[in-house]
Amino acid sequence: MKLPRPLRAPRTISRRTVSAFAGCEVCETAGLRLLCGAVRSRFEDDLWDLRGLADKARSVKPYELVWDFSEIINTSWRAVTKEVLLALLAPHHDSVMACSLALRKFRSPRTCRRFLNRLTDWFNWLTREGITLLEDVTQEHCDRFIDEQQWWVPEPGKPRQQVVPETLAESVRVVQLITLYGELLSTDSYRAGFVPWNGRSTLEIVGTKWLRGNRTPVAPDHILQPLLATCLYLVNEVGPHLAAVSEQMRVAAAERKELPFATVAHVPALREVIRRMRAAGEPLPEGVVTKRRTSEELGILNRLAWHHLAHRVGVRSISVVHLRPHIVPHLISLAKTVGFAGPWARDAPTIRRDDNSQPVAWTGPLTDNEVDSLIANVLTACLVVTCALTGMRNSELVELNVGCRRTTQLAGRTRYRLAGRLIKGKSMGGVPDEWVVIEEVHRTVGLAERLTGKPAGSALFGEIALSMRLKRLREWLEETGNRERWGLPLIPKGPISARMLRRTLALSIAERPGGLLAAKIALKHISVATTEGYAARPGGSQRLFLAEAEEAEEEVHLRLTVEAFHEMKAGRKPTGPGARSLIEAYQHVDARLQEAAQHDPKVLQDDRHLEGLLRKQAKTLHIGPANFCWFRDPSKALCLKLAGTPDATKPLIGMCDSARCPQATHHQRHRPVWIGQVITIETFVESPRVAKGEKQRLLCERDRAQRVVKEIDAASGTAA
Structure with missing residues (x-):
């Protein structure tokens, strides 16, 4: 809230005798x-x-x-x-x-x-x-x-x-x-x-200045990567099997409500069920262990899920008091012979482990409570994936309803949307809004709808409370042994919130192709979906998120430009076709910086003045996977010439040939990418399955990559 300035109170105040709101609702x-x-x-x-x-x-x-x-x-x-x-x-x-x-x-x-x-x-x-x-x-x-x-x-x-x-x-x-x-x-x-x-x-x-920049920290990479890996595994591998079990549970619960209570007339049927279970060696259905005061012999049945046994006979429940003389001795004998096991997922299909892709049963037999716990934690995984891959706020996530998914066909391709509400900055209750999302998010929300089993229009995720839900997810993975079963990485302890995931996604898009999410998610697809959502609804939520990502992109480009300047000053010069013009630009900036230092020596200690001089240069920077593109003159851009679009306002990074483009430079940070290309090409060249003519083409690519590496090493003073 901003108060009017200058703020001056009236010199005289005539007090009301009765409140202006007296009697009002x-x-x-x-x-x-x-x-x-x-x-x-x-x-x-x-x-x-x-x-x-x-x-x-x-x-x-x-x-x-x-x-x-x-x-x-x-x-x-x-x-x-x-x-x-x-x-x-x-x-x-x-x-x-x-x-x-x-x-x-x-x-x-x-x-x-x-x-x-x-x-x-x-x-x-x-x-x-x-x-x-x-x-x-x-x-x-x-x-x-x-x-x-x-x-x-x-x-x-x-x-x-x-x-x-x-x-x-x-x-x-x-x-x-x-x-x-x-x-x-x-x-x-x-x-x-x-x-x-x-x-x-x-x-x-209060003695501070208004800091307009977004100060929400990003999710630490050492937490984010195992968290995303775990949540994506739960959604893609475990989720579909769990959804089938949850649907079976709901069907069984609905059927049970229509069944009669057991009477003495059902005793023969109960004994027949017990006989068949003994013959097949089938364990009794296990439920919540009760703490009733019973004899030691009867205490073994405290683990029995009576309603599951009753359902096998076609009744709602079994009164132990009235039917005990008829069936309890048989149940005790059966329990000692076959034991107990959860009634759900007894013949669980196999899925691949996350660490070595070896097949493993997706779960052991589950009790009702274990299924509920599993559903709650997979829903947490759905929430993390949705939040991390869309950038939705808490207020927007909680407004998602069952049935919020939308699909449209546009230019022969399917577009995925989530219908919700925009709350922030809007009138009471917000306004209807839609998020354009990638297919992974659309599929994840569909899984969440299956797991909840709620009617259309109900809240999908309920209360967000992401930090607390992730704490329970970590504990559950360890306590149940499921992390070991599925070969999942250990999720380190640390703070994670929806705001942090939103900020991380915005910065990852800004830093692509080197963003934190790049190891698991196609950032380009998310960026395209976000841009499309903004274009479709210019006043919607994705406009705010895209603006945040673009602001972060400007900050990242300025930081990288300043870092490249300091590297040049330290003797680690850029290489590539555009290196000379970049060095000349930096030398010009350095001369102006030294001139300013004659009047104020502090400008050499603080990057603020340097950032002002380099801001125009930073606006031309576009980040490629293995180079920087300084897009100052579209007529010189090789990618635009190849694509036949010389009037474009942005380079086509996907078509970049940085070894030949006069506006591309290579820096020390790009060396691992070129080394990786050399190793990959050599692997293909050694393979007997690759055709001889293809090997000749690959050898030319390898030589070029090696040449780029040597140039980077020579310019950095690290050449052997």
Whole structure:
């Protein structure tokens, strides 16, 4: 929230005798729709219950919509808080419009709930300080309150920690809010002319600068790669078999509801089932181990899933008390002979292990609880894949419904979409939106729909809570031994969130073809899908994500340009057809840098001035798999000449022949790629299956790759 500047309070304030909102219904005044039968809170109530909002987003937690004003000790300040919050919810109310300093933009209930917490802290702090009237508040009180608010104790007995400036800034804002609505308040307000901190900006008050850059960290590669490998394996290999089991469970549960209860008349059928199981050596169905007080002999049956045994006979359940004399001795004897095993997936088909591709049964026999646990963890894998390969926010993931998948045919190709809602920056409840996704995501969401078994329109993933779900996934893989069974990598401990996955994808697209996801996912396909989604819905979610990726791309290109400059200064010069022009450009920049250093020597220690000089050069950079393309002159681009598109505004990196293009350069970072090409070609040349003529062509490619490696080594001073 940005407060008006300069902020000046009226010199005289005529206090209202009755609140402008007296007798009003909160939601009606704010223009918020309620569900039929929902609680209708009135302004005078000390508890506002907004949980019945019809248009609330799923990401809004129920507790955020229950506002308890009784926690404010001073009763007159409860009215102040109510008036301020309702004014934020209803900025177009006539009385709010009459306030010269009032904010004119609607604030969501979630934002207002945060302000309620801060106002409660502020007013109760004043009460503890012996202040009973807001007229007595001074700048000293404001400063002392903020000094205390900047520290918090995460756990009792632990050292206190300092909150981040942005969090502290919110406490400053609510202190200043009272000034904005002084003309509206009816019970108390600051004295005439008093403006906390004399109207200075909140970030200036807390001693920081507004950092516009995205500071969300990327998911560490040592966590991301095994996590993605595990989740993709669960989705592609385990998921389809598990979905079949889950569907069988739901069918069996539905059938069981229609069956009768067992009676003595069913005893012969029960004995026949027991006889057949003994003859086949089939274990009894295992369920949850109960802790009933029974004799040691009967205790063996505490592991028995009675409802599964009953289903075999065509009844809903078996009353042990009434049928015990008839079947329990037979069951005890059978249990001692064949034992117990989960009733599901007893003849599990094989899948390939992730580490060595050897066949292994996808699971052992599963109990009902084990199937439920497996479903929950594979759903977590579906969530990770969807989030990591789309860049969706938490608020967008939670809005996905069962049945959200869409497919269209365009130019002979299938396009995949997910229908959802865009919440961020939109009005209450958001607006309908669609994400264009790759086929892997479309298939993953389809698997999640099969696993949940919910009707169309139900929430697909429910609460996101990705960090907690991943913690359970790690523990489950180890405790069940499934990680060893499937040959999956160990997922190291560490923080992973939907925001981190979104940031990682944006940076990976910006850094392609060397992005963090490149080892497992075709980033080019994701980038194309994201761009297509933006073109189809320019105001949608993918526009915001694409803008974030493009901003990150600019940052990456500038960083790589600066790194190449420093490498040249250190004696590691670029090579390739475009090396000379790049070196000349860098020499020109270096001359200007030295000239600036004569007036301010600090420019040599800080890259900020250098970045300004190289920004124009960085805008021409395009990253290839084995080279940098400095696309300054389209008429010189070899790829455009080969494609017959000389008027294109971007190079065709996929057609790049960097050994011949006059705008391509090779750097030390590209050496491993060229070495890898040499090794690959030599492998093919040694193969007897490759035709002789093809070997001659490959040898020419190998010689060129070796020449590039030698040039890089010579320019870097590492040649043998």
